[in-house]
Amino acid sequence: MKVRLEPYGQVNGEPHPDHPAYLNGARNGKALLEREFGRSTTQLTSHTFHALRVDILREMEAKFDEAFYRTIHNRFRSPNDISVTSYLHSHYCVLSGKGIADDTPVWLVQANHRYQRRLRKLLERKNGGRRLPLSLCLNDGKNSDNDRAWDTAVRGFLNTFFPNPSPFEK
Structure with a gap:
């Protein structure tokens, strides 16, 4: 699976209620990935279509069950949510060896x-x-x-x- 990462969208800092939901979701996903793989991710994913694998989504949900549960059960977006289908899935694929970064324009x-x-x-x-x-x-x-x-x-x-x-x- 190929994953496209943005060359300029940086994910840094801590989640904050006044910051955009996509950035807080990426920050929370980044923290999960750091704990799981001992490596830090920093790039937002590209604004393009993303192939999602159901088996990987299930695997992530099993590993990060509390974060998935919290995100699924929030009525509205929260600074504690994770960004599953863009940030987390893409970076998880690369870090787990189940995907590669792609530089297609x-x-x-x-x-x-x-x-x-x-x-x-x-x-x-x-x-x-x-x-x-x-x-x-x-x-x-x-x-x-x-x-x-x-x-x-x-x-x-x-x-x-x-x-x-x-x-x-x-």
Whole structure:
């Protein structure tokens, strides 16, 4: 199994109620992995599709039963949760020898990541016949739902990048 890790998303520090749920979940998973394997993980997983193996999920649930139980039974996200399907599963696979890190190009574009430049580069790659990323995540976090410039740029990009409707669109 190949696992994609983000080159810039660092997991450090302790969980904190004012920090994002994804980061606290990764921090809690990192602590479990350090206890289990004696090694520290630091990279967030990529914003792309993730293959999950049911046997590994069951194995992790048996090893980390208290953390799974706590996360499953929280009505809302909590700073004590673990991020099972992204952070924990991916890193567990690599550390247990049941997966390998993969460097297949995937792109994350966010409103706070110089998005206009990145969208322009993607269009240049496509128009120039150059290799495109395996997947592309146009992440709408960081209050981008209230950002008209982001909305306009993303809609323009999508209409240019995908000028023809797919057979699944009406």
